[in-house]
Amino acid sequence: MTKKQKRELKKIIWAIVFLVAAILVPIPEPWNLALYLIPYVIVGQNVLKTALRNISRGQIFDENFLMGIATVGAFLVGEYTEGVAVMIFYQVGELFQSYAVGKSRKSIAELMDIRPDYANIEVEGQIETVDPEEVAIGQEIVVRAGERIPLDGVVVGGESMIDTSALTGESVPRKVEIGSEVLSGCINQSGRLTVQVTKEFGESTVSKILDLVENAASQKAPMENFITRFARYYTPAVVFAALALAIFPPVFIDGAKFADWGYRALTFLVISCPCALVISVPMGFFGGIGAASKHGVLVKGSNYLEALSQAEVAVFDKTGTLTKGTFTVTEIETEQGVEREELLHMAALAEAASNHPIAVSIRNAYGKTINQDDVTGVEEIAGHGVKAEALGRQILAGNLRLMERFGISCGEVDTIGTAVYVAVDGAYWGAVVISDEIKEGASETLRALKASGFKKTVMLTGDNKGAAQKVAERIGIDDVRAELLPGDKVEQVKALMADTSEKGKLLFCGDGINDAPVLAMADIGVAMGAMGSDAAIEAADVVLIDDKLEKLLDAMKVAKGTLVIVKQNIVFALGVKGLVMLLGGLGYANMWLAVFADVGVAVIAILNSMRALKL
Numbered sequence: 001m002t003k004k005q006k007r008e009l010k011k012i013i014w015a016i017v018f019l020v021a022a023i024l025v026p027i028p029e030p031w032n033l034a035l036y037l038i039p040y041v042i043v044g045q046n047v048l049k050t051a052l053r054n055i056s057r058g059q060i061f062d063e064n065f066l067m068g069i070a071t072v073g074a075f076l077v078g079e080y081t082e083g084v085a086v087m088i089f090y091q092v093g094e095l096f097q098s099y100a101v102g103k104s105r106k107s108i109a110e111l112m113d114i115r116p117d118y119a120n121i122e123v124e125g126q127i128e129t130v131d132p133e134e135v136a137i138g139q140e141i142v143v144r145a146g147e148r149i150p151l152d153g154v155v156v157g158g159e160s161m162i163d164t165s166a167l168t169g170e171s172v173p174r175k176v177e178i179g180s181e182v183l184s185g186c187i188n189q190s191g192r193l194t195v196q197v198t199k200e201f202g203e204s205t206v207s208k209i210l211d212l213v214e215n216a217a218s219q220k221a222p223m224e225n226f227i228t229r230f231a232r233y234y235t236p237a238v239v240f241a242a243l244a245l246a247i248f249p250p251v252f253i254d255g256a257k258f259a260d261w262g263y264r265a266l267t268f269l270v271i272s273c274p275c276a277l278v279i280s281v282p283m284g285f286f287g288g289i290g291a292a293s294k295h296g297v298l299v300k301g302s303n304y305l306e307a308l309s310q311a312e313v314a315v316f317d318k319t320g321t322l323t324k325g326t327f328t329v330t331e332i333e334t335e336q337g338v339e340r341e342e343l344l345h346m347a348a349l350a351e352a353a354s355n356h357p358i359a360v361s362i363r364n365a366y367g368k369t370i371n372q373d374d375v376t377g378v379e380e381i382a383g384h385g386v387k388a389e390a391l392g393r394q395i396l397a398g399n400l401r402l403m404e405r406f407g408i409s410c411g412e413v414d415t416i417g418t419a420v421y422v423a424v425d426g427a428y429w430g431a432v433v434i435s436d437e438i439k440e441g442a443s444e445t446l447r448a449l450k451a452s453g454f455k456k457t458v459m460l461t462g463d464n465k466g467a468a469q470k471v472a473e474r475i476g477i478d479d480v481r482a483e484l485l486p487g488d489k490v491e492q493v494k495a496l497m498a499d500t501s502e503k504g505k506l507l508f509c510g511d512g513i514n515d516a517p518v519l520a521m522a523d524i525g526v527a528m529g530a531m532g533s534d535a536a537i538e539a540a541d542v543v544l545i546d547d548k549l550e551k552l553l554d555a556m557k558v559a560k561g562t563l564v565i566v567k568q569n570i571v572f573a574l575g576v577k578g579l580v581m582l583l584g585g586l587g588y589a590n591m592w593l594a595v596f597a598d599v600g601v602a603v604i605a606i607l608n609s610m611r612a613l614k615l
Contacts, residue, residue, distance in 0.1 A: 015039035155182060164546070284562055305563075311507040317461065397422050418433070420432045581597075
C-alpha cells in the first residue's frame, strides 16, 4: 500500500468508529446530527471538495458530484446513518479500486523493468561504470555474469547463456558466442562477455520497447472512446432523470411525498455512477497490452489490440518475414565461355556497397576482399537491381526486369531461390541463385491463423513468381502476388482492404524499409523487431520482438481474450445498474443496494479486468 492509501484507510477506520458511536450514544434529534457529521466530514470531505472544485471548472457531472448530492440529500431527509454509511462504503470501494489499479500498473512496470542503469567499459585494465547514453557506436562494453546487457551489439569476446525472457517471453536461455548479436534488456547468466556496440542507447531495443509501452496508453480503442462518450452524455441524463423523479410524482400523484420520492431520486443517483465502466474498460485493455508484452509482442495502443481481434485477412512479406532472410549462394549458372569465379567477381563488385542480405551473400560466396576503389559508380534502380561501373566495365546485377530494361536477352532461371542476373558490357553472363530458408513455425502459424477464423492469407513479394510460388506451396499461403515494387504492394493492400467485410480488418506483416508504407496503411501493421528495419518498426502498430511468427498467434489470443473481458464488464455493469436503477425508481432499492450497484460492480469489473494480465 502507498502512503496515500494508508492515509485513506485510517480515515475510513476512524469514520466507522465515530459512526458506531453515533448509533450507540442516545442523543435526541436534532442534536445527534452533530455526532453523525463528524464521521461524514472525516470520510467525505475530499469528495465534497473535489465536487465543488470540478463544478467551478465547469465539470459538473462526475461521480464526486453524484455522491455529494446523494449523501447530503440523505442528511436532508433525516437518513443520517445511511448518508454516512454510503460515503464510507464509497471510499472503501475507491480505496480498493486504487489498490487494484496500482497492482495492475506495478505488474506491468515489473514486467517492463528492463531499463539498464549502467554500462561497463574497460579503461587501462580497469572496469569503469558509465551511463549507457554516454557509450558510442563501435565502443566495446563488458557485461559480467548476472548483469543486464545495456546496449545492442555484437559479441567480440567470450561466450555465455543469456536470458531473453524480458524481451521475448522465452524461458529457455540462449547461447551466445563471438559473432552473435545481443539485444539490450537481456540478462547475461554465466560467462563474461565483451560486446561491440552497434546502436546508441536511444536507438537500442530496450529504449524502443519502453517508449512503445509508455505511449501505448495514448492510443484508445474504439470501445474505449465509446465508453468515454457514453459517460459524457449518460451522467447528465441520469442527474436530470433523478431530478424529475424527485419533483414530478409529488406534484402530479395524490398522496406522494417529497421526502419519499427525494430518497428514491438520491438512491437512483448513487446507482447511476458510471465509474465501473470508465475504470474497468481502459484497465482491461491496459492489462491486455501488458500480457502481450510478456510474450514478446509489443502493441502500440489498445485500438490496435481491438483491431487484432477483428482481423480476417493476413498479408505477409516473404523475405525476413516468412523466410529467415539469411541468404546463401546455392547455384551459379554461366553462359558459354564465362568462368563461374569471374561471374561471381562481377556480381560481388556490383553489390560491393549494399547491405542487402542478397548482396552480403554474394560477397560471402566470392570470399575475397573487394577493393572499393575498383568500383567507380553505383546506381540502385528500385525494384530492379544495381548498375555499376567497375574495372572499366559496366555491370548490371538484378532481376529479369533489369535485363529487359537494358535490352539484354536471357532466359528465366527456374529455381526455388532468388536469381540475380548478371550482364557485363551489355552481354548476359549468367545468374547467381540465392536461396533463403523458410522460418521454423511458419506453416504451423498459417494453419493456426486459418483455424482461428482468418478467411485468407496472402504473400506480397518483389521476388520472382517461381520462387514465391514454391515457398507459398510449402507453407500453405492461399494467394501469391510476386515481382512487386514497393508502390505495387501498397496498391495490392488497398485492393485487399476493400474486399474485407464491414467490421473485418487486414493485418500486414513485414520487416523491410520498403514495407514501411504498407505497414502504416494496413489496419494492423506487424513488424519484425529483431531483423526489422527501424522504419518498419516505427511504422508498425504491433512489433514481434524476436521475429518468431508464432508470436502472432499469442497476440491474437491476447487480443480476443481482452475483448471478451471488456465486453463482459460492459454487459455486467450496464445490466446490474439498469436493473437496480429500475428498482430504485420504483422504491424497491435502498441506499445499501445502491452502494453495491456502484462500488460493488466497479470492484468486480476491475477484478475481472485484471484477468487480462494473465492471458
